[in-house]
Amino acid sequence: ETGVTQTPRHLVMGMTNKKSLKCEQHLGHNAMYWYKQSAKKPLELMFVYSLEERVENNSVPSRFSPECPNSSHLFLHLHTLQPEDSALYLCASSQDKGPRPYGYTFGSGTRLTVV
Amino acid sequence: QKEVEQNSGPLSVPEGAIASLNCTYSDRGSQSFFWYRQYSGKSPELIMFIYSNGDKEDGRFTAQLNKASQYVSLLIRDSQPSDSATYLCAAMNSGGYQKVTFGTGTKLQVIP
Numbered sequence: 001e002t003g004v005t006q007t008p009r010h011l012v013m014g015m016t017n018k019k020s021l022k023c024e025q026h027l028g029h030n031a032m033y034w035y036k037q038s039a040k041k042p043l044e045l046m047f048v049y050s051l052e053e054r055v056e057n058n059s060v061p062s063r064f065s066p067e068c069p070n071s072s073h074l075f076l077h078l079h080t081l082q083p084e085d086s087a088l089y090l091c092a093s094s095q096d097k098g099p100r101p102y103g104y105t106f107g108s109g110t111r112l113t114v115v
Numbered sequence: 116q117k118e119v120e121q122n123s124g125p126l127s128v129p130e131g132a133i134a135s136l137n138c139t140y141s142d143r144g145s146q147s148f149f150w151y152r153q154y155s156g157k158s159p160e161l162i163m164f165i166y167s168n169g170d171k172e173d174g175r176f177t178a179q180l181n182k183a184s185q186y187v188s189l190l191i192r193d194s195q196p197s198d199s200a201t202y203l204c205a206a207m208n209s210g211g212y213q214k215v216t217f218g219t220g221t222k223l224q225v226i227p
Contacts, residue, residue, distance in 0.1 A: 040219065042119070056214065103149045103164050104149075105161070109158045
């Protein structure tokens with residue numbers, strides 16, 4: 001496996017369900033991110049982990065709960081979501097605090113539908 | 116509110132022409148700028164980054180940065196139908212980690 005791997009690719013869940021999104025990076029990066037992408041809106045930063053420490057929590061509702069057990073893995077735990085949470089959820093990684101930033105590598109995303 | 120503005124398009128150009136994509140940003144503290152290409156149903160893919168005023172060329176792509184005008188552009192020479200995608204402009208601040216603000220993207224259509 002190379003790059004950034006996200007699972008599942010598609011997820012349909014009811015508003016009372018609990019599910020988790022998984023992200024794994026094989027690039028040796030030290031920062032990982034969760035972004036939400038909705039139609040007609042810019043990518044919205046949700047959470048940032050740098051060196052396994054959460055450094056950003058961008059006013060995200062508590063029904064989204066991130067977890068970063070190590071520098072290669074990132075989870076997004078979901079519970080009691082709302083239909084407006086339906087979107088593409090993107091994981092990304094980067095090498096933070098390097099001499100120059102070289103941008104993100106994104107995973108393929110999870111298309112989430114809340115019914 | 117720190118913003119990155121892009122025209123949503125679609126921008127239609129004939130095959131072989133130059134496509135010019137533009138972006139402005141509001142945060143004067145932004146240091147680095149990125150262009151991502153996103154095909155429909157796919158995730159964004161980094162294609163160019165630029166830090167210094169002026170031009171940076173990579174194959175058919177040229178990124179241009181003017182910090183005084185807070186303006187970034189991407190030129191695609193000899194446009195191909197395979198270049199049809201949404202192009203996201205992004206600006207990164209000078210903070211301790213890579214906090215990036217994205218624009219909404221410009222949809223490019225290259226007409227064969």
